[in-house]
Amino acid sequence: MVNLTETQSRKDDHIRICLDEKVQVNQITNGLEKYQFTHVCLPELDYQEIDINTTFLNRQLNTPLLISSMTGGTENAQLINQRLARIAQKYGLPMGIGSGRVIIEKPEIASTFQVRDNAPDIMLLANLGAVQLNYGYNWQECLKLVEILEADALILHFNPLQECIQPEGDTNFKDLLTKIEQVCDKLPIPVIAKEVGNGISVKMAEKLINAGIQAIDVAGMGGTSWAMVESERAKNPLQKELGKTFANWGIPTADCVRDIRQQYSEIPLIASGGIRNGLEVAKMLALGADVVGLAYPFLKTAMTSEEAIEELVKLIIAEIKTVLFCTGNKNINSLKTSQNLTINN
Amino acid sequence: MVNLTETQSRKDDHIRICLDEKVQVNQITNGLEKYQFTHVCLPELDYQEIDINTTFLNRQLNTPLLISSMTGGTENAQLINQRLARIAQKYGLPMGIGSGRVIIEKPEIASTFQVRDNAPDIMLLANLGAVQLNYGYNWQECLKLVEILEADALILHFNPLQECIQPEGDTNFKDLLTKIEQVCDKLPIPVIAKEVGNGISVKMAEKLINAGIQAIDVAGMGGTSWAMVESERAKNPLQKELGKTFANWGIPTADCVRDIRQQYSEIPLIASGGIRNGLEVAKMLALGADVVGLAYPFLKTAMTSEEAIEELVKLIIAEIKTVLFCTGNKNINSLKTSQNLTINN
Amino acid sequence: MVNLTETQSRKDDHIRICLDEKVQVNQITNGLEKYQFTHVCLPELDYQEIDINTTFLNRQLNTPLLISSMTGGTENAQLINQRLARIAQKYGLPMGIGSGRVIIEKPEIASTFQVRDNAPDIMLLANLGAVQLNYGYNWQECLKLVEILEADALILHFNPLQECIQPEGDTNFKDLLTKIEQVCDKLPIPVIAKEVGNGISVKMAEKLINAGIQAIDVAGMGGTSWAMVESERAKNPLQKELGKTFANWGIPTADCVRDIRQQYSEIPLIASGGIRNGLEVAKMLALGADVVGLAYPFLKTAMTSEEAIEELVKLIIAEIKTVLFCTGNKNINSLKTSQNLTINN
């Protein structure tokens, strides 16, 4: 694996740059700061009996926590994926793998994406840029990717801003909807639409649902900013500046979740983008998310060790349970219907 | 007193840690900053005739100021309690004693809680964690505690968040309400429900009042954060982090008082949690509190000397009187009905 | 003048302390920051013809600027008064003199208050604490004071907060209204009611107007804080702290002016308290003030030289005229009716 393709070296760049604080959205937030839980001084619960199971796309999950799609394609990526996968298996977490375009280009590196051996039972999500459907991929490649990874669902991600800032950007997003419809139609597994940090509006959700998308991951604004990541990568000063201008572009994650859930009471919904602890996870659940995804915090701990990832998962679980306890809710369903979350005034 | 029980050493930890600024709620406040008194340039009063007497649970109090429940169980605690008690006696202040669970466990240390000799005439409040009713205590122990301390009322405190963060946390809060009802029923003295810094909502107040509770101390958010205190004490990194996540959890004291008073015009109501001077005491009275409690400021001065406590009491009294004078109110009743407190816009 | 009476040394303390930035209200403001003039790009005026004359208590004033009541009683005070008086004369500004209680106590120092020689033509305002009517003064002393100073009107100031913080405070404000009524009735000149930095509410204005007061100087919150001044002077720690607690107590000047003018369209109204430049003067005029008073800025410049005072007056006049020009108003009457001042949203 000495000869890295351009795509491979980009993947390593992304990991390195994403670890840097300054590519996090900084002036604005995921939109959660305006929501507050009302404390319940007398929960009438036994903490030991609190249960954070949930159901997502007809799968039972131990905890409503997702390891968001990140990487693959290099040795480093492989190590990260395997560490994450082993913890996902241990805690029953669903997990996304990074965009699999490179697998089709260079099948010999598929192993850097494959985590089924380490996580035989988890809900595994393959990932591909939706725009690739305009650049030589169609439903057959999607199917192949899913099969190679033994995935349970396919995420199609949308990243128009990132593509604008990349020098090598794929910026023809024309007529994608028809092609997405075909993928949804042909694939035997669910297809999930996902942004990468700028959010999905209700209007877009509507189009995607009508095209046959079975779940939405809003991946909203508030955390990792791909405009900033590409700005850091850019050699060209124009692209460097362009990325900075759009550092805080997007719809706050909380707004996406609240708005989509209000319109679509049934659509399986993932909240992600700037979620940093279990208190925020719980707020997103209360706003209507079914599962909550984190990327950056998992990347950071995965660089350290499997134990670090596990500590993070345990902490988040404890935080979610503490919210449930201190709001008097025995399980997540109860939290969702409790109307315990209120807006600051 | 060489062999400290686990509970005893925890008590000394609490005192040490509570003296540290950083366990005070910092990002948000007790909720008072949005309220403002309207100045009265011509009071038509003689300051000398201003009277801050009040009535609470059928007792006449010289001043509507409470020394909140804090400590007991160790030599250090005993010194603090005695100093506070002598000032309480001198100024006619009601005073709470720290949770008395340890007294039942280890009767030989009861003396560290007993302050009647130093304060024969004050309204004295015994204190016990409500959750102990699920851990081997029932109304008989409550009665015993009250008798040992010669208390005039019993505070049952609710601290679900703190229990979540303690490694040794008592987190079974199930079926407490029935047991509380029994305590209220059997005890010959009033029972007061109190939080420890996260506040009591109207909904909870309703349940507690229906169970027979005769007064409420909201002990809301804005001052000492028990999540932070337990975070400081924790050896385990997960608990350290967990505490920090919930550092600012809770209902602001002012919101609790306003909401409960609006719903229950008659319930004896104590405002506490983050009150730091007599101007804030007066705002709480105007919002509907009958008595206002402080813990941290009394702890801090008690560590210094009896004189320091007395200086604090005198200052708070002067501040309350100054508010009364500069709003043209002769007494607290007049303040409460004056509608002089308004919300900033 | 070697043997300073207690009142005299207090006067010198006040001057010294008032020059210190830290006795200015700091966390909140005079309330003007929320008002904004709408720029007029095409004024259709000749700046040279702009006129800032005004009428106050039937006197024609060149400029709607008042040198607020400050001092007297010591050599230093005399120097300040004389410098201010000469500029007042030169620019036709009305001027207040410090509280004249000491004159009655110690007639030999009357000269430190007398400025008629230096300012034969100005509108001169004598000053007395209203509360003195409860401490041995009545309308006869008021009249005497006015005669000694050759004043055109008498200001009765109200300072309940300041009196609370002074060790020697005169805090019996009972039944003052009847005595004020008598003063208004007996005196051949107008009586003006004035606060000292905490503001006059509409409710108080109503009482004062009903008692016969002919003009109001709101002297609202936003500038010199007498709570802080007395805190600085205090030797006693309780009073030091008490003053700090009330550092920002009061009704913002802008709110007083807006509210009183809304209720009383005709009452002669002075805005003062925290006004620091001619743009603020103009905003106060637009809010309904007839004259705008400054104390601290005049004190500061008066300590330097007569020229410094003059520079200040010229700057303020230029600022007022610039506002008139850039809002397309030829004179102050036009500004008041132009509705050019709007509230930020």
Next chain:
Amino acid sequence: MVNLTETQSRKDDHIRICLDEKVQVNQITNGLEKYQFTHVCLPELDYQEIDINTTFLNRQLNTPLLISSMTGGTENAQLINQRLARIAQKYGLPMGIGSGRVIIEKPEIASTFQVRDNAPDIMLLANLGAVQLNYGYNWQECLKLVEILEADALILHFNPLQECIQPEGDTNFKDLLTKIEQVCDKLPIPVIAKEVGNGISVKMAEKLINAGIQAIDVAGMGGTSWAMVESERAKNPLQKELGKTFANWGIPTADCVRDIRQQYSEIPLIASGGIRNGLEVAKMLALGADVVGLAYPFLKTAMTSEEAIEELVKLIIAEIKTVLFCTGNKNINSLKTSQNLTINN
């Protein structure tokens, strides 16, 4: 060009001072921070096909970007003008030239303003202070100026605040409207009304439109502050202070644009004043501007090199296109009608 007239040396002063950060409005903003675009994750567009053409005063423009009126009259100014003109020609940008009063005074320096040789095809805007119509200029001089510069339109600028702060200020703005009417009537080319950084209100827009003005450049508050520029230039302390007091005077650019467009759906409208990147340009277009002007950023880059100006233009174009792409708009017309811009709450 050794003997600089007073006007000439003022021009060089202006350039030097305008390059300094501190003459930028600092406490308040151009008003855009409250507007946010809603991200469109699936644009259904090919970025390559995005088109930012626009029409202004019946001219087709490649890009809705204007180089705002700045300078002329000195060698330095000539260099700046020529560099800007060559880029304007290359990118098809309209360009304003600095106020041409000095050309009539001193025709031999006309060349420092003339850019037609460098920019044969652009829309070129001559510039004159409207107030000069009260100081010896009339429509004939206006016509002459336009002819000398071979301009396509004439900007009449309004700068009452700046004139108040200049020692040599021309502050007779009386009866200008009639004279403007005449200029509009006689000139064979369009006349544009423009402020210089304090904004044009709807009320003023109405008067100007009624007088025959054919386009408006709001030149609102938020960027270069001419009060501060004149303050920096002033030798006299009064003028120095006066300028500082009015540093943030004016109507925010965004407010001017929104309000005028709401009232006048057809008037050709230029947004300028504090616009600093293409994201802000796009927001102004969405608020209703037809063309967006920048002065300070062009001055800064022009001092460096032609390449620096070109980099800036390319960056702004890329930013505008990125906004169009990420809001799913193919062209500016579509952006304007898309209602994609919303107000933060």
